[in-house]
Amino acid sequence: MITEKDVEHIGMLADIAILRGELEEFTASFNRILEYFDILDQVTGEEKDGGAAVNVLREDEVVPSLSPQDVLSNAKETEDGFFRAPRVM
């Protein structure tokens, strides 16, 4: 059973704010969905090899890529060719 406090914690881990009025509905839907996921308890064995996924690597060669102007073109705040982000500390 997931509580409203758990949902707030998950929101913090996922960096998504939750409004007070949304907590009840999120908690209720989380519980319904997770209860449905319990059917996975019936599955035996483990998947250890990562399934069908294979790493495909190429030689480390320089190939054409986007210009710095293109890369920055969608950012609202830039400075000296860098993105400006909120302060971390």
Added chain:
Amino acid sequence: MAEGMLTFSPDDRYNAFLRTVSPARYGEGRLRGIPVAIKDNISTAGIETTCGSRILSGYVPPYDATVVSLLKKEGAAIVGKTNMDEFGMGSTTENSAFGPTKNPRDETRVPGGSSGGSAAAVAAGLVPLALGTDTGGSIRCPAAFCGIVGLKPTYGRVSRYGLVAYANSLEQIGPMAADVAHANLLMSVIAGHDPKDSTSLDAPYSHTPSMEIRGTRIGVPEEFFGEGVDPRVASVVWDAISLLERKGAEIITCRMPSMAYALAAYYVTCMSEASSNLARYDGVRYGPPADVRKPWHEAFQERRREGFGLEVRRRIMIGTFALSSGYYGKYYAKAQAARRNVREDFGRLFAEVDVIAGPTMPTVAFRFGEKSDPLAMYLSDILTVPANLAGVPAISVPCGKVEGLPVGLQIMGRWMEDERVIDVAYAYEQGANP
């Protein structure tokens, strides 16, 4: 290269398009001057690409997805971006931040999703060809609900470079068209190896559809006609399968036990992948900006609360939970074991049969608001997710109607046998419409 400009001014009463391009440039090639609509999670250089989300509003990609480059190389006119459930998360297109799309066959109903805009644009005759993407049925569901053809290719057969990622291990770009021949044509343009996608297979697609299916063994799993499948839909689909039998195919009923937990495995997997993929939306590099005067987490949490819709936030959070310490073994690891079982079920069946057939969707198109409970909406994907979990090709082809609403016949094939899936769909289509 001779070029021209195409004027594109559709009567888009269904809200199929988020934006259109007119006049649209075109060139020489197999698709010379043919208008093609692109789902809005596929990058188009110079054309806003939002994934149906406010968090990407105003985002103009500086490059084309590989599939878009390939379309342009064959002369296609890229005429617009189609509506979708936000980031592909939904089966109705009601989760778009920019309003729902209406089903051209019945405007009181959803077109299906998440590629609902692409399906509606084709069904309404606004474009002959459209690209969709299919993570757990998002091409086949709207194709079935709108009465058109949609193919989810073998995983890796079409490049995902430039597709805005939602659940990388499941999703594929694929063709949507009014008939099998046109879906086949579009597939031949977009398939092929791309060094920019490390999961891309070196398997170009060059195929002429054949309606000769004598001797083809068609498996029909009981589970595809089980609980939750509208008996009227089941009856229409069985009629279609009988037609294939009359054309010389052999029908073999079979079982697919992993269907019991395939849907749970699918949702745990796609939510987990989404929680990682969508972490990039922080308002720093694209989309409406985060407030740089605020501390990082506060700015980030606010931006994401405002920018993402409820369903996207729900999936990111459940995915975060499923991957978190203490729960990983119960959810994500079990989902991957279940996924292996689904693959093994397909492998076992494909030793006995050449294709597997069943309904695409358990019902006809929903009314607006009918699937407001998220779990109820998830359950409607039960018949389409197995193909994504196994990476095998699957097509939906119109096969009749229930109370005037289209029903889709789904054909799933062996890994890399997209051609055979196309042929069986073509045999049905030509047999039913002689």
